């Protein structure tokens with residue numbers, strides 16, 4: 001190895017090139033979202049002072065700036081408003097086609113719409129009005145240096161998938 | 166007594182495309198072209214620098230960029246020396262900030278220079294890095310770093326709600342490439358036929374290759390000065406920065422502010438504020454530079470900017486209203502579709518074209534143009550920035 005070596009070329013981790021969030025509790029204050037996700041729950045924060053539900057979750061209420069927030073569940077099912085498939089110029093981390101849908105979570109949901117990647121979904125099968133549901137999956141872990149050891153921070157994220165008819 | 170007024174005095178850009186050059190090389194080329202447009206102006210007479218870039222620092226290693234740029238350009242700023250990052254609107258933002266600094270009396274002559282070096286030694290990073298330019302933790306994991314997916318949804322929604330046709334999207338590309346054919350500094354110099362557009366590689370239906378602007382290396386620079394300095398520096402007609410506005414109502418796609426994706430209330434609000442600020446109405450606009458990152462974008466923009474009725478953007482373009490001789494010739498230097506889109510430099514390229522139009526020296530000249538407008542959206546349509554220029558100052 002050269003005397004002044006390049007960390008990237010030796011496989012060292014940098015969050016600047018990580019497409020997934022840094023979910024570990026050592027690095028953010030909304031890690032509960034990811035813990036809930038691991039249990040299959042799709043959640044966000046609600047203000048206990050004024051009742052405002054905000055997505056994505058945060059540490060203050062964007063309405064009244066209270067920091068007294070609670071976690072609430074969002075619907076895990078919705079209906080497709082529009083779906084698109086991307087075949088060209090797909091980032092290296094995905095196999096084409098990359099399928100995404102703009103989803104209506106229903107008029108009773110405090111968060112009306114969500115953009116989501118569609119998984120477990122064959123090309124050209126999904127259409128407007130189809131029912132879709134939350135799907136949680138594992139994403140690559142990354143190292144965290146603690147005082148005496150380096151641990152692997154396991155991670156999950158979500159997409160949506162078609163509800164089987 | 167009128168207060169101090171800011172003018173755009175001159176501008177220039179380097180050759181845009183896939184460049185065998187670093188960001189700091191291109192900045193120097195653009196600054197040289199800019200000062201050649203303002204003979205007599207010396208680097209040491211420029212008292213402020215605003216540098217606009219989003220990806221310097223990510224695709225090349227340099228943080229705290231402004232002093233590096235100032236030094237390489239031989240500037241010794243005494244009023245401002247700072248960097249601006251508003252992705253696609255960074256250049257226009259720099260111009261709005263320079264206007265404020267000049268009008269406040271803090272600065273007299275400011276260079277606004279934008280640059281992106283997007284192509285990296287390994288090409289995978291060119292698309293992958295886009296995940297940093299949208300709301301990273303929430304939207305990037307859903308795959309919309311590269312924006313075509315999102316704008317394909319917008320196109321489908323616009324077609325559904327307003328009956329916009331595929332060929333109307335295609336006309337935007339045909340017209341803008343037609344303008345860009347005459348611009349040697351742009352990324353492409355080729356004419357397109359509707360057949361070329363409709364038969365192109367599909368990127369995300371309904372958008373094909375020519376409905377999407379390319380990723381481009383490039384830099385552009387302008388000089389913003391007080392009216393008094395502008396008179397000293399140039400014999401050309403004065404061009405005033407009459408006004409502008411910048412609106413941001415959301416970041417994560419889930420918080421989209423419209424009734425549907427073809428409805429852009431944030432742009433309507435920006436337009437209303439900018440027109441009021443510049444004391445004009447849309448019917449006063451003679452020439453426009455709008456953010457045609459995708460063909461569909463221009464169609465929605467001509468509607469929300471008030472050039473035509475909501476829902477009639479496709480018809481507006483199809484009927485030739487954005488061509489020379491039309492109601493409002495638009496993207497007369499080729500726009501993003503043909504010139505390419507080095508994010509932080511794009512608003513500055515647009516400003517240069519409007520400057521030339523208002524001084525009667527553009528290649529695709531709009532006869533007697535007296536009021537021009539530039540518009541940028543940023544990222545996945547999360548911010549709208551408008552600058553209005555005029556031969557006459559705001560009264």
Ligand SMILES: [Zn+2]
Nearest residue numbers: 047050061064
């Ligand atoms: Zn609250």
